[in-house]
Amino acid sequence: MIGPEIDALPVVVLLLDADDRVIESNDWFRRWIGVEPVGRALDELLVVVPDFLDETDTVLMASAADPERVLMLVRERRSDGTALTGIDASDRYAAGKRLRRLHALADRTQTRLQLIMDASIAFATATTEERLSQILAITAAQAYQAEESAVALCGEDGVLRRTAGTNPFHDLIPESLISTVPMRLRQVVKVSGLTEAEQLSPVIASAMRQAGVDAFLAAPLQLDEAATGVFICFFRHPRVFDDEATPLAEALAGQAAQKLAAVRLQRRLEHAAMHDETTDLPNRRSLEDLAALTDLSHATVIFIDLDGFKAVNDHLGHDFGDEVLREVARRLQANVREGDVVARYGGDEFVVVLIADPDSAVEIAERLRRAVEEDYAFLTESLSIRASIGVAHARGPSDAGNVDQLIRLADQAMYMAKARGGNQVASAG
Template structure:
């Protein structure tokens, strides 16, 4: 190659010998490399990098300085007897354009995958019938969406206690629950933490917890509905992680869907409870007794029917609010004096029913205990308005076959009227 001629070219020209060592390079290439290439191996000054504009320049190869892919050039190689001659052209703009195009394609692919993920999650959320199942779906979906090593879902119970309902929490033993609970109630936006510096800006204790747990990044999304905090989900990464622009919208979409389903589940549960429970005493109601199964032939079972003596006088004299207070107190005393497994319900008005697995003798003993408890003093009532109980007991006879609970209730009701007609405040046993 003639030095004068090749130095005038607007491209780089490099000759290498058969050992791939640079023998000669023109002025353009030396300026581009910013150091002397002669005598060096070609692999020390040029390495292949991806060419993202596929199909263009198939005879050329995209290369760059080692460690600096942005300093890209297109290299065309012509072999000869002594080695090869390389033509080198500036391609930094092409490389940058290709990189942007690749990133856009990658973002489009991720967006499509995430949209599909959201649709799949929506179907799975809709099928969830319990908070625990909903939490597992959310934890698994979030972990998959962000390729996280760990994920956790924490929900506030209806009594206001934050508890883990799915997944694992690497900070469980380093950050107190009351601290997490207080922060969750204040959260309204997705929080992305990429590295210790991000964590330190949020909270030194969080940064320390991440170091202790070996967590290098995290994304946390609050679950809230109409400014009511329901909980959160979080993903944790034990490798460096930088979140793209789609990370927060994805978390918001998942959190929004989960919050809506959680609110629906809780509303359904409240409606179910209201349908099967008395609104004054919160005891099961008459309808719930109708759903009790029939009693088996060899299962000792009894019904205790309780009617309050003196309740009408309280209502007429002091009003229904004080009467409701009496009902709540009676309900409390009944629950305190029954055994585990016994069912007590408010049957209607001032009537209560107890269904228990007991023979006649045990049922009478329970009934007498209940009668004594109901007849004790009510501190919020005047002595002139005492409360007592007329009680009827009916027991299923062994050998009668399947006995419907409703039949036992009717027999106990008849016995209760016998007790009331005999002066009240006593227990009568059905025939």
């Protein structure tokens, strides 16, 4: 029996029968639970909750009506039933929950830091935009445990294109619609559920509903305030993003943007090393590599020297001279076949390398000569541009790979054409 002295204590005292029904209770517990406990089953009043310390001699039980109000109880078996005694442990339980959340957050943070480190190492190995995009798509999906992920990058032409991964909205809305949202906002966009999606964009919400996507996260790739792309993670299960989701996305996107800038810089440097700065045509070094990689046993070289170019430079200046070179380059490229190579050899000299029989090569050379002599809208009538052209054809396997020899022969033929008055084609031999 529970006497008056027990009723006065701020503790729990419960007596249970063999079926775990309350047969006696002290006043403190009645006030704490807010209902008359006698006659009720224990599980109607209290439910077991996890204890952070996992102690074996006590149990934490929360009010069935208010799971944040918790008791720490000791169970004692008796011949006539069970006695439960304990104290209010609500503060302890709340502290334990906070500690559990901090531990879970620490574990996630450690995992994500490792992912960022691994991503940094993987990004370092990427030498192309495609490979970089693949690494980013895979890493982002792993970091957020997403079912699908995609990466889209802005090309040199400014157009945004998907370069890796899959987009479940591909057939439902324009590919660029979801990608441009974080780029326009310049921040990580997190959407959990259709309600948030509707607030962002009814069109995107409709696509999510049709594609079976419950949530997505999108982060812009930004460098020097310019957005160069985006990565997106798609979730087909309910997903609520924690406080670390945005910093992680920003870290991954930042690393990827820096590597993308490095890859593009390297590509521009390689392009500059192999191309003429004024015309953007392949240069002499590029021709050397062509000779090393191509079977030239049946090749023809057309050597082109501009007549009248010096007068343009002398009378109008080098800016007009450079414009002449660019226009000649455009005309030459427009009048050769796919697979033919047009290069600037130096000064006002151009070289075309092609596979053709001698007669066809001369026909192409004549076409190029006529293209060069057409009027130039930005030149005065007193200035004209013509072309002296030499053609040299490989004589068989003995000339294979010897593009320098063919260029020398075509150069000699060009001087023959110039000696005859210029603006004509001459063939070597």
